[in-house]
Amino acid sequence: MTAPPLAPPREKKAHVPITARVPSRFLPVIATFVVFVLTFGAGSIRYDGFASGQVVANLFIDNAFLIVVAVGMTFVILTGGIDLSVGSVVALSTMIAAATLRAGWPPWLVILAVLATGSILGLGMGTMIHRFGVQPFIATLAGMFLARGLCFVISVESVSIKDGTFRDIALASIELPGEVTITYSVVIALIVVAVAAYVLHLTRFGRTVYAVGGSESSATLMGLRTGRIKVGVYVISGFCSALGGLLFSFYMLSGYSLHAVGLELDAIAAVVVGGTLLSGGVGYVVGSVFGVLVLGTVQTIISFEGTLSSWWTKIVIGVLLLAFIALQRLIVRRQPLK
Amino acid sequence: MRNKLLWPLIALVALLVLNLVFTPSFFALRIQDGHLFGSLVDILRNGAPTLLIALGMTLVIATRGIDLSVGAVAAIAGAVTCTHIAATGDAVGGMALALGLCAVLGLWNGFLVSVLGIQPIIATLVLMTAGRGIAMLVTEGQIVTVNNDVFRQVGAGFLVLPIAILISLAALAGVALLTRRTALGMLIEAVGVNPEASRLAGVRSRTMIWTVYVFSALCAGMAGLMIASNVNAADANNAGLWIEMDAILAVVIGGTSLAGGRYSLTGTLIGALVIQTLTTTVYTIGVPPETTLVFKAAVVIVVCLLQAPRITGTLRAPVPQKAGAV
Numbered sequence: 001m002t003a004p005p006l007a008p009p010r011e012k013k014a015h016v017p018i019t020a021r022v023p024s025r026f027l028p029v030i031a032t033f034v035v036f037v038l039t040f041g042a043g044s045i046r047y048d049g050f051a052s053g054q055v056v057a058n059l060f061i062d063n064a065f066l067i068v069v070a071v072g073m074t075f076v077i078l079t080g081g082i083d084l085s086v087g088s089v090v091a092l093s094t095m096i097a098a099a100t101l102r103a104g105w106p107p108w109l110v111i112l113a114v115l116a117t118g119s120i121l122g123l124g125m126g127t128m129i130h131r132f133g134v135q136p137f138i139a140t141l142a143g144m145f146l147a148r149g150l151c152f153v154i155s156v157e158s159v160s161i162k163d164g165t166f167r168d169i170a171l172a173s174i175e176l177p178g179e180v181t182i183t184y185s186v187v188i189a190l191i192v193v194a195v196a197a198y199v200l201h202l203t204r205f206g207r208t209v210y211a212v213g214g215s216e217s218s219a220t221l222m223g224l225r226t227g228r229i230k231v232g233v234y235v236i237s238g239f240c241s242a243l244g245g246l247l248f249s250f251y252m253l254s255g256y257s258l259h260a261v262g263l264e265l266d267a268i269a270a271v272v273v274g275g276t277l278l279s280g281g282v283g284y285v286v287g288s289v290f291g292v293l294v295l296g297t298v299q300t301i302i303s304f305e306g307t308l309s310s311w312w313t314k315i316v317i318g319v320l321l322l323a324f325i326a327l328q329r330l331i332v333r334r335q336p337l338k
Numbered sequence: 339m340r341n342k343l344l345w346p347l348i349a350l351v352a353l354l355v356l357n358l359v360f361t362p363s364f365f366a367l368r369i370q371d372g373h374l375f376g377s378l379v380d381i382l383r384n385g386a387p388t389l390l391i392a393l394g395m396t397l398v399i400a401t402r403g404i405d406l407s408v409g410a411v412a413a414i415a416g417a418v419t420c421t422h423i424a425a426t427g428d429a430v431g432g433m434a435l436a437l438g439l440c441a442v443l444g445l446w447n448g449f450l451v452s453v454l455g456i457q458p459i460i461a462t463l464v465l466m467t468a469g470r471g472i473a474m475l476v477t478e479g480q481i482v483t484v485n486n487d488v489f490r491q492v493g494a495g496f497l498v499l500p501i502a503i504l505i506s507l508a509a510l511a512g513v514a515l516l517t518r519r520t521a522l523g524m525l526i527e528a529v530g531v532n533p534e535a536s537r538l539a540g541v542r543s544r545t546m547i548w549t550v551y552v553f554s555a556l557c558a559g560m561a562g563l564m565i566a567s568n569v570n571a572a573d574a575n576n577a578g579l580w581i582e583m584d585a586i587l588a589v590v591i592g593g594t595s596l597a598g599g600r601y602s603l604t605g606t607l608i609g610a611l612v613i614q615t616l617t618t619t620v621y622t623i624g625v626p627p628e629t630t631l632v633f634k635a636a637v638v639i640v641v642c643l644l645q646a647p648r649i650t651g652t653l654r655a656p657v658p659q660k661a662g663a664v
Contacts, residue, residue, distance in 0.1 A: 082459070128639070132646040135596045137404070137459075141583055142638045149631025156628050257628075265467060278457050311474035311574075318468025325456050325464070 028275025029287040031327055035273075035320070036294045043301045050304060053180040059296040064185035065090065065247040066295075069263065070270045070288040071196045072240025075233040077271050078200075079212045080280025081136040083234065085125065086241040087263030088147035089118050091256070093245020095151045097166075098159035098255025107165040115242045121147060122238020126231035140234075144264070151257035158256040161249060170250035185247040192243065196285045209233060213280030269317055270295055273324045294320065342593030345644045346608045349591075349637060353615045360623040373496040377622065385614030386502035387412070387561035389607065391581055392588040393510055394557030396606045397517075397550040399589055402530045402598025403451060403458035405554045408585060410469025411443050412562030412578030417476040419563055420484045420572035429488040437559050443469070444555025448548035466582070473574035483571040493567030502564045509557065514603050523601075526550065530598030588613050591641050612637070 044051030060067075069086050076083045093114045100110045121143055128139040161167070173181040200206035208229045211219040220226045249255060274291030276283025298316050357364040357377070367376040391408050398405045415436040422432030443465060450461035495501040517523030526546060528536040533543040561581070566572045590596065591612055592605025616637055620630045 128643065132643055134642050134646050135590075137596060138587070138590050138638075138642055141587065142635050142642065144583075145631045145638065146635035149629060149633075149635055152628035152630075153632060265463065268463065269467065272460060272463075278460055309474070309479055311471040311479065314471030315468045315475070318464050318471065321460070321467060322450075322464045325450075325460055326454070329454060329456060 025282060028324065028328060029284055029290065031324070032274050032287055032290040032294060036290050036297060039294060039297045039301065043297065043304065046301075047304045050300075053176075053178050055300065057176070057180045057182050057186070059293055059300065060186040060189065061183050062251075062299075063292050063296045064183070064189040065244040065251060066263070066266060066270065067189040067289055067292050068192050068240050068247060069244040069267045070274075070292050071192055071285055072237035072244075073264075073267045073271050074196070074274075074276055074283060074285050074288045075200075075209060075240075076136075076237045077268075077276050077278055078209050078280055078283055079230060079233050080216070080278075081129065081230070081233065082140065082268070082278070083125075083143075083237045083241075084137065084140040084264050085121065085143035085147055086237065086244070086267055087260045087265075088144045088151070089121060089238060089241035090245040090248055090260040090263055091151050091258070092121075092147040093118060093242045094249040094252065094255040094259050095154045095159070095257060096255070097246060097249045098161050099154050101161055101163040101166060102159060107163060110163075111246060114246055115239060118238040118240075118242020118245070119235050120238070122235040122241075123231065125238070126234030129234065130227050130230045148257065154257075155255075156257065158254050160254045166250065167253065170253055183250070185250050188243070188247060192240065193285055193289055200285060205229065205232065210281055213282070215281075266295060266317075269321050273320055275324070275328070277328060342645060343602065343605055343608065345641055346591050346593065346605065346612055349641055350608055350612045350615060353612065353619050357615075357619050357622055364622065369498075372498065374498055377618065379500065381611065381614050381618050382503040383500035384618070385610055386500065386506045387564045387578070388581060388584050388588060388613060389503075389610040390506040390509055390557045390561045390564070391554075391585040392592075392606045392610045393506070393513060393603070394550075394554030395582075395585045396589050396592075396594055396601050396603060397513070397526060398458070398554045399586075399594055399596060400526050400530045400598055400601035401533075401547050401550050403547065403550070404586065404596065405447065405462050405551065405558075406459065406582050407443070407447060407462040407465035407469055408554060408558035408561075409578040409580065409582045410466050410473065411440055411555050411558040412565060412581060413473040413572075413574050414443070414469055414476065415440050415559035415562030416566030416572040416577045417473040417482070417574050419489065420482040420566055421476055423484045423486050423489060424482050427486065429486045433489070433492070433563055436563065437556060440555045440559030440562075441552055444552035445548070447555065448551035451551060452544045452547040470574060473572075473577075477572055477574045479574070481571050481573045485570060489563075489567050490570060491567070493564040493569075502568075505560065505564070509560075510603060510607060518603075527599050527601065530600070584613055585610075587638055591638070593645065612641075 069090065073083055073086060096114050096117060097110055100113060101107070105113070125139045125143045128134045129136050169184050173183055174187070175181055200209060208219065208224045208226070211222070211224055212226050212229050216226055248260060252259065270291035271283070271288045272278065272291070273294055274283070274287030274289070276287060295317060298320070299313055302310065302313050302316075361377070364377050367374055367378065369375070391412070395405055395408065418436040418439055419432040422435055423429055426432070447462050447465060450456045450464070451458050491501055493502050497504060517526065525536070525541050528539070528541055529543045529546045533547070537543040558578075562578055565577050588609035589606050590609070592602055592607070592609030594601045594605055616634055617630060620633055621627060625633070
C-alpha cells in the first residue's frame with residue numbers, strides 16, 4: 001500500500017494491487033507534494049538564489065531530526081493514537097547525550113543509551129495505553145512531563161558537546177554532484193524513511209498497523225495481535241524521537257532542557273499536512289516527509305523575506321493545517337472509507 | 339462518580355498532609371489589611387486560571403471534544419487587553435474587547451467541530467498553532483507592560499480572598515447551577531455519548547457543541563486576563579503556555595473521561611487543586627524546582643493508573659485477565 005505514481009525511486013519496490021482500487025487515498029499525498037512544489041516555486045520566483053540545489057539540501061539538513069520524529073509519529077497516528085511526548089524525548093536525548101559524553105562515556109555507548117531510553121519510555125507509554133486502557137493523549141502527556149522533567153533533573157543549564165566523534169559526525173559533509181553538500185544526519189533520516197516505508201508496506205507488522213487503525217475490533221476479531229502493535233508503535237515513536245534527538249544534538253552540538261519545545265506540534269502538523277488521517281488507518285510515511293518539507297519551505301521563505309517576523313511561520317502553519325484538514329474532509333465525505 | 343473522586347481526593351489530602359509534615363505552619367492563615375494570607379490562599383490564587391480553563395474544558399470534554407487552543411486564546415486575550423490599555427488607558431473596554439474576541443475564536447472552533455465535523459483535537463490544534471502567532475502579531479513581538487489599577491484587580495486584587503479565585507469559583511457555581519439544576523447538563527452528556535442519536539431525539543447537538551467551545555474560549559480569555567493582570571504584562575510567547583495540558587489533566591484527574599458523555603465539576607475542582615497543590619508542594623518542601631515536572635508526571639501516572647478501568651475492575655473483583663485480551 002504505497003504510492004507508486006509519485007513516490008521517490010526507493011519506494012517503487014512496494015507494489016500492492018489494492019492501491020489501484022482506492023486512488024483517492026493518494027490525493028492528500030499528491031496534494032502535499034503539489035503544495036510543496038507550489039511554495040517552493042513561489043519562493044524561487046520571488047527570491048534570487050532560492051531555486052538552488054543547496055536550498056533543497058538545506059531543507060533536509062535543517063529538518064532531518066523532524067523527518068525522523070515525524071516518521072515515528074506517523075506509525076502512532078496510523079493506529080489512531082497520538083504521541084505528545086516526542087518533543088520532550090528529543091530534548092531528553094540531547095541532554096543524555098551531552099551529559100554522558102561529558103562524563104567520558106564512549107560515543108557508541110552514549111548512542112545506545114539514548115536509543116534505549118527513548119524506546120523504554122515508548123514501551124512504558126504503550127503499556128499504559130494498551131494494558132491499562134489509559135487514553136493515548138493522557139498517557140503521552142504524562143510521558144511528555146516525565147521526559148522534560150528528567151531533562152531538568154540532569155541539568156538546568158545547557159551542556160555543550162565537545163566529544164570528537166560527535167563533532168566529526170556533526171560537521172562532516174558529503175559532496176553531491178552539483179556542488180551540493182549534505183550531512184550524515186540527512187542520510188540517516190532518509191534511511192529511516194526507507195526502513196519505515198518497508199516496514200509499513202511489506203511486513204506483517206505494517207499491515208497490522210493499518211488494520212488496527214482501520215478498525216481495532218475487526219483487527220482483533222481477525223486474530224491479529226493488536227496489543228503487540230499498539231505497544232509497538234509507541235516503542236517505534238520513542239525510538240525515532242531518541243534518534244531524532246541524536247540528530248538534533250549533532251545539529252545543535254549541545255544538550256539543553258528547553259530544546260525542541262513544541263516539536264510534537266510540528267511533527268503532528270507535518271503528519272496531518274502529509275495526508276495522514278488522525279482517525280487512523282490512512283496515510284503514508286512519504287506524505288509525512290513532504291509535510292516536513294512544506295513546513296521547512298515556509299520557514300525558509302519567511303527567513304528569505306527578512307522583513308516578515310517569525311510569528312508569521314506559526315500563522316501560516318495554522319492556515320496550512322486548516323487547508324489540509326478541509327481537503328481531507330472533502331475526500332472522506334466523497335468516499336467513505338469505513 | 340463517588341468512587342472516581344476517591345483517588346484524586348486521597349491524592350489532594352496526601353499532598354496537603356505532606357506539606358503539613360514539612361512545614362507545620364502550612365495551614366496558618368492570617369488577615370492583613372483585610373486580605374487573607376497563607377499558603378492555602380496562594381494555592382487558590384495561583385490555581386484560579388487553571389481552574390477556570392479546566393471548567394470550560396470539562397464541558398468540551400463532556401461532548402467528547404477537546405480544546406487545545408485555550409493557552410493560545412489566553413495569550414491573545416492578554417495581548418489584546420494590554421495593547422488596548424497601553425494605547426488608551428481604558429481597562430474595562432480592553433477587557434470587553436478581549437473577551438469579545440475570545441467569543442469569536444470560540445465560535446471559530448465550534449464552527450470547525452460542529453459544522454465541518456473536523457476532529458476536535460485537530461480543529462483546535464489549528465488555533466493552538468496560529469493563535470500564538472496572532473498574539474505576537476498583536477503585541478508586535480514585544481512584552482507589553484501596563485500599569486492600570488482596575489486591570490490589576492483581576493489577577494492580583496483581594497476581596498478578603500483573591501478576586502481571581504472568586505471569579506473562578508463563581509463561574510464554577512454558575513455552571514453547576516445551570517447544568518445540574520436544569521436538563522442542560524444531561525443534554526450535554528447526551529451529545530457526548532452519541533451526537534447523532536441525541537439529534538434524532540430532538541437535542542440540538544450542533545448548537546450544544548458550538549456553545550461549549552464558545553464557553554471554553556471565554557473561560558480561557560478570562561484566565562488570560564488573570565495571568566496578564568497578575569504580572570501587569572502580556573507575554574505572547576509564554577502566557578498560558580502548556581496551561582491547556584494542565585487543564586486537561588485537571589479534568590482527567592477529576593474523573594471525567596476523555597471519551598465524553600459524563601462529567602464531574604467537583605472532580606474538576608479537585609483535579610485543578612491537586613495540580614496546583616502539587617506545584618506549590620514541590621516549592622515548599624524544598625525539592626529542587628527543576629524536578630517539579632517529574633513529580634507532576636509521577637502523580638498523573640499514578641492517579642490515571644488507579645482510575646484506569648482495568649485497575650478499578652481488578653480491585654473490585656479480582657478476575658484473572660487474559661494476557662493481550664482487549
